[in-house]
Amino acid sequence: MKKVGGRFALLALVVVLSVVFFLPSYKPLYQALPDWARKILPDKGITLGLDLQGGIHMVMEVDEDRAVEIAVERSVNSLQDLLVDKKLPAESVKRTASNQITIQFANAELKAQIQKLSEEYPTFFEVDAAGSANSLVWELREAEIKRIKDSAINQALETIRNRIDQFGVSEPLVQRQGLKQIVVQLPGVKEPKRAKDLIKETALLEFKMLDEDNQMKMDFPARIPKEKEAEVLAQFQGKVPEGDQILFEHQIDKDTGREFRTPYLVKKRVMLTGDVLSDARVSIGEFNDPYVSITFDAKGGREFERITGEHIKKRMAVVLDNTIYSAPVIQDRISGGRAQITGTFSTQEANDLAIVLRAGALPAPLKIIQDLTVGPSLGQDSIDQGVKSTFIAGILVVVFMIVYYRLSGVIADFALLLNLVCLLGALSALNATLTLPGIAGIVLTIGMGVDSNVLIFERIREELRAGKAVRLAVDGGYDKALLTIIDAHVTTLITGVALFLFGTGPIKGFAVTLCLGIAINLFTAFVGTKVVFDLLNQGKKVDTLSI
């Protein structure tokens, strides 16, 4: 007599564990539980993939070469300052290649003095030392380039994380993929465009002086539509004085909502950057228009005070990612380390601006190489239709099994249910992400579960036809089907493992459900249904089997 008690206990344990793990995946029920229960229970379950609940999946690459260029440009700026400080009249200091600075000077005697300054720039080395008497070329060291590239991606990760945290998305994923890619996943985001803009923005804040004297001579158009920027740039190309650039002020017509641009001649030299900010908040001005008030850190505050003190009655441009937000006249020396960024923006835009300023600038622009956005409605449609059709399919199978195999069909249906419960439990326990291919994996698994039962039942029928007694026929059927089922499952498992190891993204999700499903299938087929048959055969002798 085979004992069924132990196996029943095992089954019950597995089912209870599955349900416990699955509970947090079904939010309405989980929320309804009392606090103490939620404390004991696991708090994470299955997450729905983006294809099911909507959201954004982006893969980005940091433009590393640009990061190096930016670092070199910073050194150019500080070198210019240093040369002015030391009263060394260089003609020009320029970035001449992505990793090179060329310093030109009229007086050859300056060369030795400028060469001395290289002590302050240990990350550069001098090339072409025997070259022209009136110029010097400095190049960034390989090691430094590597360091900049490495830190660029880490900095970008950190910055994006900060921004997303402040934007407020539940369960975001920001992680590095491979050497230079960043993956961002924002499930369930309601305003995908806004979120994307927030992530992509370099958010480099700069304070630059307008070149008011030369601006007069330029004869710029007053206000142009947004699309005409390139035209204006082309028109004035070549007329821009050395050390200046044309930047556009961003304006929105309050009534029509149309965007306009006003060109300004701005000195290239950066007076101050957003690095020195300690805070940025949205405030509402007297005409109910929002602005961003920024607070500098101690060093930045002192710098800002000095700069404003030196440029009273002149106009300073507040530039974000090469767009001017406002260009106010400095009325007085500004102490206290505070300033305002005004401009024509909505409260939401002001809010986003404050976020990117607080979170800091990206070290270099991001290149988006993959962008999947699924609106919440499509996700819901997919779920509804998927669930509905899966439900119909399930009922068809259940009914078919009962019609074809009678009572044994009921047992098979029980195994099917057991399969599903265990699979959902296992996926919950692993905090897996369920995607459409994942659901496909579940369907395949259930198909295999049915198949296992069909194989066993057909074998039992053969044994019965051969005239064996019920109990022997059942045992014989299980024994003979065992090897077949194991072979079938292992071959499929091999496919599953290969897909898991070499597949990416959605295919991996498919592989996970498939592998789990196969393991669970073997369990339900050989423990789950067998124990029921044994129970039927227990005690009194059974003459017929409903199969």
Next chain:
Amino acid sequence: MLEILGKTNFDFMGKRKIAFLFSGIMVLLGLIAIVQIARGAANLGIDFAGGTAVQLKFDQAIHIDEARKALESNGVGDAELQEFGQDNKLLVRVKASTTIEEKTAERVMAIFTKEFPNNKFMVESSTEIGPTIGKKLQEDALIAVVMSFAGIILYIAARFELRFGVAAALATFHDVLAVLGAFYLLDKEITLLVVTALLTLAGYSLTDTVVVFDRIRENLKLRRRDTEEATINTAVNQVLSRTIVTSLTVVLVLIPLTLAGGEVLHDFSLALLSGVIFGTYSSVFVASPLLLLWPGAGGRMMKRN
């Protein structure tokens, strides 16, 4: 006992010439499809080819010709349009030639906003994939397929004999190629989801084949006097009712998914549905007859055990 089939005794192996002919044609079609994919001439989904897809849901019905005209006159001429009439949905796909920097998705949305000011729309989904990602995905998929085939042949060779492993792998390959060929003929888009379906059906077809082989192995041990052809025929007949019942259940699952599963699941289920039919066919008419083509292995199975 309800039975679809009683004890049968069909001569499946005798029909192998016709079967090989039919399968040969399907495989050829599949190979053509693969060559076309490699050449970039097939209807490859943007997840593999790279590009942009935007799905819009309009308030009112939108005419596909008008939409195409609007896109063309605004410089997006190479777009493919597909409408889901009942919901006023429109799917716009622009393939690889454009890079992601160009913000094709935003351009498409801007064009529709401009050209159809009175027909507001919602963006249901937008996908932009750089060509490098697509390439990577193709490579990964290929490696996964090669590895799993190698694994399967090794396992079956160890459990049965090498010829069984090779026959099973070939039969599975046959099914995948046949469905791929059918999709190519129907000019269906080959997306990541369709590839998932192909992998699923590979798993299914393999199971089917292994079940038949298992019975052949068992019979080879029991019926030593029969010819191999007869032994295989008997085995196929013995598992026939199981083969049909299982296929029928899977078909029962797939029909509602194909008809009512929504646009996302439709192609997926269609691929699976055709795959199940080919898979069932191949385990009987391809995998088993292939064993007969491998000469001189008649009695080895018995001796080894």
